[in-house]
């Protein structure tokens with residue numbers, strides 16, 4: 012589904028991502044772990060088109076996307092969530108989900124005068140789909156609430172709901188479990204499993220090892236911009252290099 016080859020992203024000569032290559036198979040849930048500053052978020056930003064790679068190639072569903080703008084990558088079905096959720100706080104939860112589909116008829120000024128019926132029909136369908144997704148995410152009761160009033164964990168669920176509204180093929184999740192209470196974390200894990208079972212491929216950055224070990228296979232490990240290893244959860248857990256990376260490169 013995704014093929015990353017010798018990817019580099021440097022900031023003024025500082026290599027945040029250096030020579031990273033890996034493959035994501037369709038239908039899998041892949042974990043991405045590594046100490047803070049390893050380059051995980053920068054890798055996501057580069058895959059999603061926020062940054063253009065300094066060098067290297069990215070192919071999604073067989074097509075090169077490494078020079079494509081974010082909106083095009085998004086339209087192809089590669090969608091990401093943010094480490095810190097970014098809803099529109101003064102819009103309701105439902106509105107936040109409804110505005111996801113790109114190119115809605117009502118976005119065109121004149122359509123609201125001359126194609127009112129088409130705009131209306133599309134909005135009805137969009138609302139129905141958004142409500143269905145909110146229901147799936149257990150957020151229906153909060154549909155009319157301002158997004159800014161949600162707890163951190165609920166905002167994480169909303170991030171996921173918004174990603175689903177984009178009919179994604181691949182979702183990049185940046186720390187979906189960070190700052191989430193244990194009950195909600197369980198919910199998020201269940202939802203991720205179910206989303207994957209419906210055919211969506213997932214790549215998950217997460218520090219919570221319980222989530223990584225139960226959901227993800229394979230697991231990729233990054234340290235200092237590089238891919239240190241790829242393996243099964245059991246292989247990664249017992250690899251001395253991984254412990255070493257988390258301890259800051261001190262010889263074990």
Ligand SMILES: Nc1ncnc2c1ncn2[C@@H]1O[C@H](COP(=O)(O)OP(=O)(O)O)[C@@H](O)[C@H]1O
Pocket residue numbers: 022025027045046047048049050051052053054
């Ligand atoms: N926009 C940027 N400009 C300069 N340096 C950056 C930028 N974004 C990230 N970095 C640096 O790149 C490294 C990797 O950061 P990041 O990708 O956020 O790591 P992680 O998500 O694994 O914690 C860090 O040293 C960070 O300071």
Ligand SMILES: [Mg+2]
Pocket residue numbers: 051052053094
């Ligand atoms: Mg990060």
